[in-house]
Amino acid sequence: MPSLGRLHLVTDTRPGRDPLTVVRAAVHAAASVTRAARPVASAGAGLVVQVRVEDSASDREAYDLAGRIVDICAPAGVTCLVNDRLHVALAVGAAGGHVGALDLPVAAARRVLGPAAVLGATAREPVTAAAAVTAGAGYLGVGPYRSTTTKDGLPDPIGLAGVRAVAGAVAVPVIAIGGVTVADVPELRAAGAYGVAVVGAVSGAADPARATAELLAALGC
Ligand SMILES: Cc1ncc(COP(=O)(O)OP(=O)(O)O)c(N)n1
Ligand SMILES: Cc1nc(C(=O)O)sc1CCOP(=O)(O)O
Numbered sequence: 092m093p094s095l096g097r098l099h100l101v102t103d104t105r106p107g108r109d110p111l112t113v114v115r116a117a118v119h120a121a122a123s124v125t126r127a128a129r130p131v132a133s134a135g136a137g138l139v140v141q142v143r144v145e146d147s148a149s150d151r152e153a154y155d156l157a158g159r160i161v162d163i164c165a166p167a168g169v170t171c172l173v174n175d176r177l178h179v180a181l182a183v184g185a186a187g188g189h190v191g192a193l194d195l196p197v198a199a200a201r202r203v204l205g206p207a208a209v210l211g212a213t214a215r216e217p218v219t220a221a222a223a224v225t226a227g228a229g230y231l232g233v234g235p236y237r238s239t240t241t242k243d244g245l246p247d248p249i250g251l252a253g254v255r256a257v258a259g260a261v262a263v264p265v266i267a268i269g270g271v272t273v274a275d276v277p278e279l280r281a282a283g284a285y286g287v288a289v290v291g292a293v294s295g296a297a298d299p300a301r302a303t304a305e306l307l308a309a310l311g312c
């Protein structure tokens with residue numbers, strides 16, 4: 092399995108957003124900044140795109156969007172994951188998926204995806220983080236780091252101390268999520284985060300390609 096990218100771009104599919112344009116810009120930026128250091132086929136390896144659709148979206152809508160995003164990612168060596176809907180991940184040939192507390196349990200998700208797939212799980216504190224790893228998670232999405240306007244219903248932010256506590260409890264990559272900006276990257280890395288997951292920092296940026304390049308540079312990709 093190739094090493095996991097450090098920047099996870101989670102798609103913004105709320106009404107009025109244009110996830111395909113944002114993903115194209117981010118993939119192009121990732122391939123450009125890392126091309127000099129890598130073989131062409133893995134030029135974009137610093138970036139992971141997670142296809143996350145609204146709960147109200149149909150499976151057909153999720154399948155169509157994820158398929159188009161796989162087609163954008165694959166030639167650039169960018170890993171594509173699908174949030175929640177693992178059957179969609181399998182159907183479009185994505186590298187894997189991400190599950191949380193309301194989705195399939197991690198062990199079941201691992202059975203669905205198979206041993207070689209990338210499988211991420213949400214964890215907000217050390218005990219559940221360790222359990223998710225034991226059950227088969229290959230990385231953890233840990234947050235919310237800060238408050239976010241992108242998703243409703245989240246618990247209070249766990250902050251740097253929360254990220255540090257989880258990172259210290261597991262041996263898999265910790266991806267900090269929730270209100271993360273490029274300015275947060277140094278302290279998150281120092282706290283043990285392997286990488287970051289963002290929606291707004293790229294999708295809400297005036298120039299998503301530039302925002303992607305800046306995040307990748309901050310992450311050392
Ligand atoms: C990298 C990453 N971390 C956390 C999440 C949140 O997943 P989940 O808790 O299942 O919530 P939804 O995203 O499904 O609403 C994530 N998607 N990615
Ligand atoms: C999808 C998601 N999950 C979170 C969690 O903490 O589980 S925070 C989040 C949204 C992150 O968006 P932004 O980068 O715009 O804050």
Ligand SMILES: [Mg+2]
Nearest residue numbers: 175190191194
């Ligand atoms: Mg979920």
